[in-house]
Amino acid sequence: MTDLFVSAETPRSVESAILEFLQPQTQTQQQDEAAIPSVAAELAKDLALLRTIFSVVNQPLRQKLAAALSGNPIAAELLLQCIESGVPAAEILRDERLAQQLAAYNEGFAIRVASLKSALPQATEDTTALTTAVLQRLKLGEGDAEMGKAVFKKHCIACHQRAGEGNLVGPQLNGVGTRGAARLLEDILHPNQNVDVAFRTSVLVLNDGRTVSGMVRETRDPQMLDVIDTQGKTQAVQQQDIEDRKDSTVSLMPGNVAKLLSEDELLNLIHWLSR
Numbered sequence: 001m002t003d004l005f006v007s008a009e010t011p012r013s014v015e016s017a018i019l020e021f022l023q024p025q026t027q028t029q030q031q032d033e034a035a036i037p038s039v040a041a042e043l044a045k046d047l048a049l050l051r052t053i054f055s056v057v058n059q060p061l062r063q064k065l066a067a068a069l070s071g072n073p074i075a076a077e078l079l080l081q082c083i084e085s086g087v088p089a090a091e092i093l094r095d096e097r098l099a100q101q102l103a104a105y106n107e108g109f110a111i112r113v114a115s116l117k118s119a120l121p122q123a124t125e126d127t128t129a130l131t132t133a134v135l136q137r138l139k140l141g142e143g144d145a146e147m148g149k150a151v152f153k154k155h156c157i158a159c160h161q162r163a164g165e166g167n168l169v170g171p172q173l174n175g176v177g178t179r180g181a182a183r184l185l186e187d188i189l190h191p192n193q194n195v196d197v198a199f200r201t202s203v204l205v206l207n208d209g210r211t212v213s214g215m216v217r218e219t220r221d222p223q224m225l226d227v228i229d230t231q232g233k234t235q236a237v238q239q240q241d242i243e244d245r246k247d248s249t250v251s252l253m254p255g256n257v258a259k260l261l262s263e264d265e266l267l268n269l270i271h272w273l274s275r
């Protein structure tokens, strides 16, 4: 197992080895879990790699990895740095045992944990039942890809591109099927679990009192910024008009897809995205 990490100088190959190792399709859950403490110990040496891992593993695995890291102060420090940088999202600290374990090391840790927790939005909606239902129906072979494509065109295309159609506000979604339906559902229903800094939203207060919120993108003109809202629409803002800017840890990806789509629509959508 640890052989995988010997070549830590070549992050790329290590990264792909770990990604391969953690692929839920090729490994049983049990094997994954047995290896977590040793994986955690190795990962704790490399912040960037640790962030990458956190951004690809699913929620149960993420929680276990965090718990393993919280077991010693050096790894716990790295874990806190990761959470502070947004991956994994501070949501992970809703796990009280984890939060308490981290806070227990010293005053500084306690303050950082408290400040991360205080910035958390209200608890997110429980979508366990919906997720279970969709996964079960997929297993039974239900779902209509063509109808799923129509759902995508209606609700997602403003920000995502797939099969050559759509906009590139968010990540391109060709090939997302390989991550598996469970992880896809998590990405879609709980976008704030893992928000890449590049996709965080900000609120800009302008000189004339107006506020503009959305994802901020630099443009070719250093005097201008583009702000993309939750509808995928872009507004140009002059740098000099900005009086105040607050960055949040909330993703531009809408957080209400569970409410927006019916179970059937979600089923069809996942079916299509899985192809």
Ligand code: HEC
Binding pocket: 152, 155, 156, 157, 158, 159, 160, 169, 170, 171, 173, 176, 184, 187, 188, 191, 194, 195, 196, 199, 229, 230, 231, 232, 251, 252, 253, 254, 257, 269
């Ligand atoms: C307003 C723009 C917007 C809309 C509408 C939107 N998304 Fe997203 N989506 C994003 C952004 C931005 C990200 C990157 C988010 C991040 O890392 O937090 C994202 C991330 C994702 C991801 C994870 C991608 C990855 O590479 O990790 C998936 C899957 C996804 N969206 C699917 C959907 C689906 C399906 C819909 C339609 C139901 C949808 N999105 C609607 C903006 C949007």
